[in-house]
Amino acid sequence: MSHVSNKKIANFLFEIADLLELKGVQFKPRAYRNAAQNISTLSKDIKTYYQEKKLQDIEGVGESIAEKVEEIIETGELEYLNELRKKFPETLQEMMKIQGLGPKSLMKLYEELGIKSVDELEKAAKSEQIREIEGFGETSEQNILENIQRYRKYQERFLLGYILPIAKDIEKQLSNLNEVERINLAGSIRRRKETIGDVDILVVSTDSDKVMDFFTNLDQVEKVVSKGTTKSTVIAQENLHIDLRVIEEESFGSALQYFTGSKSHNIKLRKIALDNDWKLSEYGLIDKHTNEKIAGENEKDIYEKLGLDYIQPELREDRGEIEAALKGNLPNLIKMEDIKGDLHVHTKWSEGSHTVEEMAIEAKNLGYKYLGICDHAKILQIAKGMSDKEIREQMKEIEKVNDKLDGITVLSGIEANIDSDGKLDVKKEVLKDLDIVVASIHSGFKSSEKEMTNRIITAMQNDYVTIIGHPTGRKLNKREPYEVNLTKIFEEAEKKGIFIELNSFPERLDLTDLGCLNARDYDLFISINTDSHSKDQLRFMELGVSTARRGWLEKKNVANTKNFNELKKLL
DNA sequence: GCCGTTTTCGGCCCGACTGTTTTCAGTCG
Numbered sequence: 196m197s198h199v200s201n202k203k204i205a206n207f208l209f210e211i212a213d214l215l216e217l218k219g220v221q222f223k224p225r226a227y228r229n230a231a232q233n234i235s236t237l238s239k240d241i242k243t244y245y246q247e248k249k250l251q252d253i254e255g256v257g258e259s260i261a262e263k264v265e266e267i268i269e270t271g272e273l274e275y276l277n278e279l280r281k282k283f284p285e286t287l288q289e290m291m292k293i294q295g296l297g298p299k300s301l302m303k304l305y306e307e308l309g310i311k312s313v314d315e316l317e318k319a320a321k322s323e324q325i326r327e328i329e330g331f332g333e334t335s336e337q338n339i340l341e342n343i344q345r346y347r348k349y350q351e352r353f354l355l356g357y358i359l360p361i362a363k364d365i366e367k368q369l370s371n372l373n374e375v376e377r378i379n380l381a382g383s384i385r386r387r388k389e390t391i392g393d394v395d396i397l398v399v400s401t402d403s404d405k406v407m408d409f410f411t412n413l414d415q416v417e418k419v420v421s422k423g424t425t426k427s428t429v430i431a432q433e434n435l436h437i438d439l440r441v442i443e444e445e446s447f448g449s450a451l452q453y454f455t456g457s458k459s460h461n462i463k464l465r466k467i468a469l470d471n472d473w474k475l476s477e478y479g480l481i482d483k484h485t486n487e488k489i490a491g492e493n494e495k496d497i498y499e500k501l502g503l504d505y506i507q508p509e510l511r512e513d514r515g516e517i518e519a520a521l522k523g524n525l526p527n528l529i530k531m532e533d534i535k536g537d538l539h540v541h542t543k544w545s546e547g548s549h550t551v552e553e554m555a556i557e558a559k560n561l562g563y564k565y566l567g568i569c570d571h572a573k574i575l576q577i578a579k580g581m582s583d584k585e586i587r588e589q590m591k592e593i594e595k596v597n598d599k600l601d602g603i604t605v606l607s608g609i610e611a612n613i614d615s616d617g618k619l620d621v622k623k624e625v626l627k628d629l630d631i632v633v634a635s636i637h638s639g640f641k642s643s644e645k646e647m648t649n650r651i652i653t654a655m656q657n658d659y660v661t662i663i664g665h666p667t668g669r670k671l672n673k674r675e676p677y678e679v680n681l682t683k684i685f686e687e688a689e690k691k692g693i694f695i696e697l698n699s700f701p702e703r704l705d706l707t708d709l710g711c712l713n714a715r716d717y718d719l720f721i722s723i724n725t726d727s728h729s730k731d732q733l734r735f736m737e738l739g740v741s742t743a744r745r746g747w748l749e750k751k752n753v754a755n756t757k758n759f760n761e762l763k764k765l766l
Numbered sequence: 767g768c769c770g771t772t773t774t775c776g777g778c779c780c781g782a783c784t785g786t787t788t789t790c791a792g793t794c795g
Binding site for chain 1: 767768771778782783793
């Protein structure tokens with residue numbers, strides 16, 4: 196049996212969908228995408244479904260896709276996909292990523308001009324061949340050239356942590372307009388997804404033209420993609436697409452619900468509406484027979500009329516939230532106000548840019564009761580790791596800061612490195628005097644799942660370890676998570692009372708939302724830390740809390756919601 | 767290819783916008 200992740204299987208199916216779309220096949224692409232989407236967000240390993248012969252229990256997976264998944268698990272390959280691939284040049288699929296070009300246009304360009312790569316497309320556009328083809332013109336040729344530039348420059352999704360402030364700023368500028376009566380961010384940014392494709396903003400306005408003019412002339416706007424009376428799209432810095440929609444007041448709630456998604460959440464919701472002989476759209480919840488509007492102005496009413504508890508945006512991923520809302524079983528999600536401190540930040544002692552005192556004052560300003568200083572230890576020379584002697588010196592400095600400041604307690608800690616054998620780079624004599632020991636992996640990412648899991652489990656046998664830092668090691672857009680059996684880590688954490696970190700750094704958000712969802716099955720604490728390297732970064736806590744909310748975590752699951760004395764006991 | 771208190775066949779979300787075409791097709795979300 197080959198080693199394949201849920202994500203890998205989903206990618207096989209996504210590719211089939213793309214190729215079938217190029218082929219002009221109807222409906223099947225959607226079926227494959229739907230199945231792929233559901234597989235990629237399963238909380239369990241797909242191999243458990245395979246072993247129990249229950250692949251068809253996965254929504255969107257029927258007989259045919261189940262067979263294909265079995266083949267992938269058993270052989271690591273899929274004959275059907277290999278055959279499909281032969282029909283099209285590999286690079287054609289890649290071209291689907293270019294904005295504005297879909298399967299129809301691409302096939303036409305391929306058939307008429309033999310264009311099968313981005314470079315060839317660029318050449319044809321430059322030599323004015325494309326405008327000769329029916330359905331294309333000078334403008335589309337220009338657009339193609341422009342979109343090729345963007346495609347080359349930006350291929351990645353945006354990290355929530357960096358886009359959220361920009362989106363909030365634009366939201367604020369718009370909300371200051373007299374013509375704007377209601378405004379809300381929607382889409383994946385409202386669900387606080389770790390990466391987002393674009394920003395959606397909805398407004399109710401007395402003067403749509405004026406709002407659209409203002410929006411398309413914002414300082415941040417580099418290009419106006421489209422401008423209408425109900426919808427405009429602009430491109431801001433770094434190729435960030437922002438949509439603004441002007442909605443009628445009476446439909447604002449249903450539009451907000453609709454544009455917040457996720458897609459699969461909405462599909463399920465619509466189904467419930469249909470069961471009641473209603474239809475749900477961006478315009479409202481409407482009785483199919485009388486055309487009477489049942490709800491629409493406020494989002495909460497829609498959930499209520501459908502017989503559901505209100506579902507927080509972060510939960511709307513079709514991971515069981517609708518079923519829970521029907522039964523009144525939704526979790527009481529953790530909130531920013533529940534956070535009493537941050538247990539993992541850096542200072543000038545290693546790679547941080549502020550002193551212990553500066554960090555402590557900032558933390559106090561945020562309303563925290565405690566702050567854990569966990570600089571790197573000696574192995575991480577690249578990050579100015581501290582020697583044992585320096586650790587002792589830092590402990591003295593922390594004492595002084597504690598004497599000086601009221602209302603906040605600074606805890607001394609370390610971020611120790613787990614080496615290839617699972618040993619830490621700090622001696623036990625030093626560790627025993629520290630309040631917090633974060634143990635994390637910073638190298639050797641390529642080890643097998645078994646080795647990696649063993650390394651961490653071995654580190655957890657060290658009696659002084661209190662937190663396992665960024666447990667999967669992923670870096671969004673940069674590095675895949677390392678192979679690790681989280682179930683075993685969770686079991687050990689439960690046994691030893693060790694916290695699992697949810698690292699709030701925008702690139703990390705690790706433990707992931709799905710990881711949190713799984714961790715709920717264990718009697719353990721998550722510690723939401725920022726890993727701040729400067730005092731501004733303490734604000735990343737919001738991202739960690741959002742991720743925890745996406746992972747259904749409640750206040751009781753999170754260690755740093757405890758008051759200082761309770762926390763001290765847990766440590 | 768999936769799905770089903772309209773269930774084993776026949777649907778599958780649909781509206782806004784753009785560009786080209788003079789009434790609509792393609793793309794996007």
